[in-house]
Amino acid sequence: MNILIAYATTEGQTRKICRFCADVLIDEGHSVELLDVGDDDGLDLGRFDAAILAASLHLGTFQKDMGEFAKTHGNGLAGLRTMFLSVSLAVASGEAKDLAELDRICGRFFDETGWRPDQLIHVAGAFRFTQYDFFKSLAMRWIAHQQGQDVDPTKDREYTDWQALRRAVLTLAGPAGSS
Ligand SMILES: Cc1cc2nc3c(=O)[nH]c(=O)nc-3n(C[C@H](O)[C@H](O)[C@H](O)COP(=O)(O)O)c2cc1C
Numbered sequence: 113m114n115i116l117i118a119y120a121t122t123e124g125q126t127r128k129i130c131r132f133c134a135d136v137l138i139d140e141g142h143s144v145e146l147l148d149v150g151d152d153d154g155l156d157l158g159r160f161d162a163a164i165l166a167a168s169l170h171l172g173t174f175q176k177d178m179g180e181f182a183k184t185h186g187n188g189l190a191g192l193r194t195m196f197l198s199v200s201l202a203v204a205s206g207e208a209k210d211l212a213e214l215d216r217i218c219g220r221f222f223d224e225t226g227w228r229p230d231q232l233i234h235v236a237g238a239f240r241f242t243q244y245d246f247f248k249s250l251a252m253r254w255i256a257h258q259q260g261q262d263v264d265p266t267k268d269r270e271y272t273d274w275q276a277l278r279r280a281v282l283t284l285a286g287p288a289g290s291s
Pocket residue numbers: 120121122123124125126127168169170171172173199200201202203236237238239240248251252
């Protein structure tokens with residue numbers, strides 16, 4: 113399959129997640145194109161069989177560029193097998209109320225853009241303390257504290273479950289030639 117992986121990232125974890133997905137799919141024999149949605153200049157979706165879109169949550173919303181991308185390419189995406197990776201820290205809590213809130217936020221994103229993926233996957237992101245400025249670091253330490261997480265503000269901390277992500281991505285596209 114020819115697969116597009118289009119992402120939006122603020123601190124880089126979603127890019128890392130998408131590179132991992134690309135490696136998994138390439139290992140299975142698929143062709144993959146990775147695209148930062150900020151670099152989209154008239155992409156033709158006609159040459160793809162499937163697409164993964166991925167964006168991260170900041171203050172309850174996904175990157176504006178991803179909203180624009182989903183709106184602009186709604187028609188093209190409708191003809192492909194699609195998956196949306198919603199990257200957040202709330203999912204790492206595993207609490208039902210956090211998951212319900214994430215589903216609500218994603219539902220709002222789909223309503224606003226008019227695009228609805230075949231599959232929605234929640235992926236845990238990371239604290240990137242080494243990249244935060246003073247105020248962001250303070251805010252994120254407070255969030256960590258609220259969630260009962262014990263974090264070292266001098267170090268990054270990753271919550272992404274790479275094996276679960278691998279299994280999820282392979283549900284979009286099995287080994288090449290299987291579909
Ligand atoms: C300023 C800021 C706000 C955030 N807001 C949320 C939020 O509302 N909900 C959530 O679950 N995670 C939130 N996060 C966590 C990010 O989604 C997480 O760090 C993710 O890995 C960021 O992905 P990126 O590096 O691709 O931008 C926030 C992070 C930052 C720095």
